[in-house]
Amino acid sequence: MLTPVVLSGAVSSFDLLAWSSPGWGATLVAGLWNTCLIAFGAYALGLLIGVAGAFGKLYGGPVTRDFLGVYTTLVRAVPELVLLLIMNFAVRDLINQAMLAMGYGRVELSGVAIGIIILGVVQGAYSTEVLRGAILSVPAGQIEAARAMGMSPTLLARRITLPLMAAAAVPGLANLWLTVTKDTALLSVLGFIELTKATSLAAQTTKAFFTFYLAAGVLYLALSLVSVVIFGRIERWARKGQRTLEGGAH
Amino acid sequence: MLEFFRPLHRQVLAVIAVLTIWACAHYLNWDWLTQYRGEIISGIWITIWMTIASMVLGMVLATMLGLAQAAGPRWLALPARTYCTIIRGTPLLLQLYLLYYGLGWYFSGQPEIRQSIFWPILKAAPPYGLLALTLSVAGYEGEVMRGAFKGVPHGQLEAARAMGVPRFTAFRRIWLPQALHRALPTIGGETVLQMKSTPLLAMITIMDLYGVLNRVRRDTLLTYEPLLLLALIYMILAGLLVLFFRWLENRLPQRTA
Numbered sequence: 001m002l003t004p005v006v007l008s009g010a011v012s013s014f015d016l017l018a019w020s021s022p023g024w025g026a027t028l029v030a031g032l033w034n035t036c037l038i039a040f041g042a043y044a045l046g047l048l049i050g051v052a053g054a055f056g057k058l059y060g061g062p063v064t065r066d067f068l069g070v071y072t073t074l075v076r077a078v079p080e081l082v083l084l085l086i087m088n089f090a091v092r093d094l095i096n097q098a099m100l101a102m103g104y105g106r107v108e109l110s111g112v113a114i115g116i117i118i119l120g121v122v123q124g125a126y127s128t129e130v131l132r133g134a135i136l137s138v139p140a141g142q143i144e145a146a147r148a149m150g151m152s153p154t155l156l157a158r159r160i161t162l163p164l165m166a167a168a169a170v171p172g173l174a175n176l177w178l179t180v181t182k183d184t185a186l187l188s189v190l191g192f193i194e195l196t197k198a199t200s201l202a203a204q205t206t207k208a209f210f211t212f213y214l215a216a217g218v219l220y221l222a223l224s225l226v227s228v229v230i231f232g233r234i235e236r237w238a239r240k241g242q243r244t245l246e247g248g249a250h
Numbered sequence: 251m252l253e254f255f256r257p258l259h260r261q262v263l264a265v266i267a268v269l270t271i272w273a274c275a276h277y278l279n280w281d282w283l284t285q286y287r288g289e290i291i292s293g294i295w296i297t298i299w300m301t302i303a304s305m306v307l308g309m310v311l312a313t314m315l316g317l318a319q320a321a322g323p324r325w326l327a328l329p330a331r332t333y334c335t336i337i338r339g340t341p342l343l344l345q346l347y348l349l350y351y352g353l354g355w356y357f358s359g360q361p362e363i364r365q366s367i368f369w370p371i372l373k374a375a376p377p378y379g380l381l382a383l384t385l386s387v388a389g390y391e392g393e394v395m396r397g398a399f400k401g402v403p404h405g406q407l408e409a410a411r412a413m414g415v416p417r418f419t420a421f422r423r424i425w426l427p428q429a430l431h432r433a434l435p436t437i438g439g440e441t442v443l444q445m446k447s448t449p450l451l452a453m454i455t456i457m458d459l460y461g462v463l464n465r466v467r468r469d470t471l472l473t474y475e476p477l478l479l480l481a482l483i484y485m486i487l488a489g490l491l492v493l494f495f496r497w498l499e500n501r502l503p504q505r506t507a
Binding site: 079204 | 259263338339343344347348351352356442446447448453460473474477480484488489
């Protein structure tokens with residue numbers, strides 16, 4: 001796939017972006033696919049951590065709360081690039097030590113899997129804060145009423161808190177999704193082949209820097225514009241049944 | 251402070267934290283610190299200056315972008331909005347590469363530029379880094395300033411007009427200060443984000459804090475020590491920024507009614 005192009009003045013920008021040699025279209029699209037895969041996985045993992053973290057921060061014991069406080073503060077105070085670098089080493093070390101301790105051999109996780117884990121842990125801290133804010137926006141009376149009806153905490157979360165907080169959480173979560181798609185670019189620094197890395201390879205080989213970086217920019221932009229539309233739909237769905245300022249329901 | 255450590259679990263956590271720090275200091279290899287001290291300090295300065303310079307220049311641009319969107323005619327508002335969308339929709343790393351490699355490659359191919367007196371500046375990486383950071387922060391803050399300009403009560407501007415205040419004076423004395431006041435908490439948060447994105451400068455060979463410690467990592471073959479120091483210094487810088495903005499916000503007159 002990474003066939004170097006013999007440079008000649010005759011190769012135009014459009015030829016370079018063609019699907020196969022001398023074009024790099026397939027490489028870029030493969031990079032975009034990896035970017036989407038990592039972004040989606042990390043976002044989902046971040047949401048899982050975020051839900052657990054938000055409930056832990058609000059309803060957990062004192063030790064849980066302090067640990068989560070340290071986690072969210074640390075992650076949000078250190079640059080993502082530095083965190084990703086530290087965790088890139090730490091996660092590989094930890095997994096291998098765990099595997100050796102359990103009597104298995106060393107494993108080499110794929111770049112996508114590592115990327116999802118380390119970006120997901122970073123995202124988790126931000127998700128925790130967004131979701132915590134959203135849970136706090138649920139009127140206390142609703143939760144008290146559910147408790148008074150004898151609902152168990154899980155049922156309460158599933159039936160009352162999560163549906164009611166969704167509307168307040170969507171804008172923040174949409175922002176986080178846009179952040180994570182752009183943060184995947186940082187993984188290129190660690191050598192993962194995603195869109196930015198694929199683009200850099202193409203650009204450095206052909207010296208057509210403007211062509212490739214602008215093409216990648218268009219792909220990232222398209223991804224974010226499509227996401228904005230989708231999140232707009234999700235928000236409208238989440239606000240279903242909420243009263244508007246005019247008084248009527250949507 | 252004492253109240254904070256009153257619960258027993260906090261005391262246990264504090265002991266664990268102190269033990270961890272002691273173990274890090276004792277068991278890890280910190281011999282390289284003395285050798286690289288000068289470079290680390292110069293790296294910290296580059297990080298701080300890049301943050302401040304890009305924030306100040308970016309805010310000037312952002313004010314214009316915000317004003318164009320909040321009050322400008324369509325032919326100004328539309329390009330400003332498009333600009334903000336493009337900047338916010340693409341990764342900073344990509345913008346950095348585009349400017350440094352793209353523009354750099356283009357300039358180096360132009361004999362007129364190579365022979366001009368500007369070439370020594372255009373050849374170095376820092377101007378491209380500063381440009382990319384400035385353009386990026388302008389895109390993000392442009393949105394913030396648009397909201398801030400729109401948030402200033404219309405009566406304030408109508409009162410100024412009724413008093414016969416010239417348009418530019420009204421902007422300088424009434425609209426802009428109130429918009430900045432409103433945006434200040436957001437700007438504080440964004441400054442921390444901006445500081446946290448400066449490590450990307452190392453990708454275009456600028457020796458900021460991250461670049462220096464990355465070199466230490468390559469030279470000494472240590473994995474964790476330089477990275478831990480890096481995280482610690484960035485945490486301290488972020489903390490100082492937060493304290494500075496808290497101080498700034500407290501100094502400004504608060505709304506009382």
